[in-house]
Amino acid sequence: MNDKSVQEPSDIDIVQRVNDGDTEAFGLLVDRYGDAVGRIVARHVPSESVEEVTHDVFVSIYRSLPTFGARSSFGRWISSIAVRGCHDFWRNHYRKREVSLSSLTEDHQGWLDVLLADDSREIFERQAAQREAREVLEYALDRLSADDRMIVTLMHLDGLSVRETADLLGWSSVRVKVRAHRSRQRMKKIIMELIEEGRKTSDEGTS
Amino acid sequence: MKGLREDVQRVEKALISAYRGQERSFEMSSRLKAAIMSSIGQSEVNGGVWDALFGRAVWRFAAATCLVAVVLLFFAAHSGLDTEYEIARLILDDSADIVLAQSFGIN
Numbered sequence: 567m568n569d570k571s572v573q574e575p576s577d578i579d580i581v582q583r584v585n586d587g588d589t590e591a592f593g594l595l596v597d598r599y600g601d602a603v604g605r606i607v608a609r610h611v612p613s614e615s616v617e618e619v620t621h622d623v624f625v626s627i628y629r630s631l632p633t634f635g636a637r638s639s640f641g642r643w644i645s646s647i648a649v650r651g652c653h654d655f656w657r658n659h660y661r662k663r664e665v666s667l668s669s670l671t672e673d674h675q676g677w678l679d680v681l682l683a684d685d686s687r688e689i690f691e692r693q694a695a696q697r698e699a700r701e702v703l704e705y706a707l708d709r710l711s712a713d714d715r716m717i718v719t720l721m722h723l724d725g726l727s728v729r730e731t732a733d734l735l736g737w738s739s740v741r742v743k744v745r746a747h748r749s750r751q752r753m754k755k756i757i758m759e760l761i762e763e764g765r766k767t768s769d770e771g772t773s
Numbered sequence: 774m775k776g777l778r779e780d781v782q783r784v785e786k787a788l789i790s791a792y793r794g795q796e797r798s799f800e801m802s803s804r805l806k807a808a809i810m811s812s813i814g815q816s817e818v819n820g821g822v823w824d825a826l827f828g829r830a831v832w833r834f835a836a837a838t839c840l841v842a843v844v845l846l847f848f849a850a851h852s853g854l855d856t857e858y859e860i861a862r863l864i865l866d867d868s869a870d871i872v873l874a875q876s877f878g879i880n
Contacts, residue, residue, distance in 0.1 A: 589813060596809055600801030608797040617805055624809045625816065681787055682780050690787060699791030706788070723792045757784045758777060 577640035584631055592628055599641070600624075603648045610652035610719055623651035642733070649720070649734040656712035674702050675764045682761065706756045714749035721746050722753070 575583075575594070583591040600620075607619045627647050634643055677698035680689065693699060707715050720731045721742075732742045849856070 590810075592813055593806065593810055596801065596806050600806065601799055604799030604801055605797060608799045616799065620799075620801075621805060621809055621812065625812050628813045629816065678784065682783060690783070691790070694787045694790035695794060696791075699787055700795060702784075703788040703791055723789055754781055754785070757781050757788075761777065761780050761784065 581631055581634055581640070584628070592631075595627070596624060599644050602641070603644060606645060606648040607652055609724070610649070610716070611655050615655065619651055619655050620648075622654075623648045626651060646734045646736065649716070650736065653712060653716050653735065656715055660712050670702065670705055670760065670763075674698050674705070677702065678760060678764045702760070706753060706760070709756050710749060710752055713745060714752060717742065717745045717749045718753055722750060 577595070577598070580591050580594050584595075603623055604616060604620045607623060608616045611619050627644060630647060634640070677693060677696060681693040683689075707718065710718060716735065717731065720726050720734065721728070726734070728739050728742050728746070731737075731746075732739045735742070737745075
């Protein structure tokens with residue numbers, strides 16, 4: 567018989583087995599969703615912390631399995647736990663942070679100057695593909711709170727809707743809207759400061 | 774010279790583009806899977822005892838426990854039971870000759 571549905575148990579069946587005490591069955595869920603969870607985590611946390619956070623997310627999933635009510639799809643439920651795991655990571659990270667925030671180097675200022683000096687599409691794409699772009703983004707995100715960082719990442723960078731973001735974070739839509747507006751303003755302010763700082767530096771250099 | 778607002782928009786767009794163009798592949802390794810299963814097994818060992826003692830069984834008896842508490846309260850209120858008096862009598866009567874009163878500094 568080649569029917570795949572007969573051979574492979576459904577997510578709900580596996581959840582039922584785990585809840586009934588078959589711990590090993592959880593391995594099937596890790597196999598099935600491991601890559602997807604890891605990719606979600608990799609979008610939100612630094613590469614050196616991806617494995618650790620993915621591990622913690624799966625432990626959280628295991629502990630929360632008895633509360634899974636099958637009202638939403640299992641994949642969506644797992645995604646929300648993964649995103650909340652990333653949120654927890656940033657909250658802990660900011661709480662423990664002792665070292666001062668990183669500052670931009672001349673390379674980063676140079677990147678900004680080139681980007682803003684020319685309106686062409688070619689320059690834009692070339693600059694966006696550079697390592698400096700990601701470092702400037704990290705610099706800006708690092709100056710936001712954990713809540714703002716998650717909102718900016720989910721809504722403005724990933725392009726999710728208010729409802730999707732609210733579902734993933736377990737927040738109300740109103741809270742997401744308010745936070746989204748504030749975090750966007752903060753992000754713009756940080757970028758504005760960067761540009762002004764760059765201009766000031768180049769003005770000092772020319773005078 | 775372009776306006777600051779336009780510059781901010783351009784930088785913002787470049788950062789979004791940089792984020793979306795980032796390579797983020799992930800593959801669950803057998804080592805990580807083994808670590809997850811080990812942690813789960815460990816939490817099962819630790820959580821199993823807790824669950825056996827204080828888990829769902831407690832909630833199954835919660836309703837009955839509340840009912841008994843209400844009945845006892847009702848009984849105490851209508852039987853003229855004076856708890857403060859009963860406690861004082863228990864200590865001062867000292868019928869078992871344990872000298873409870875002395876341990877509290879009462880003679």
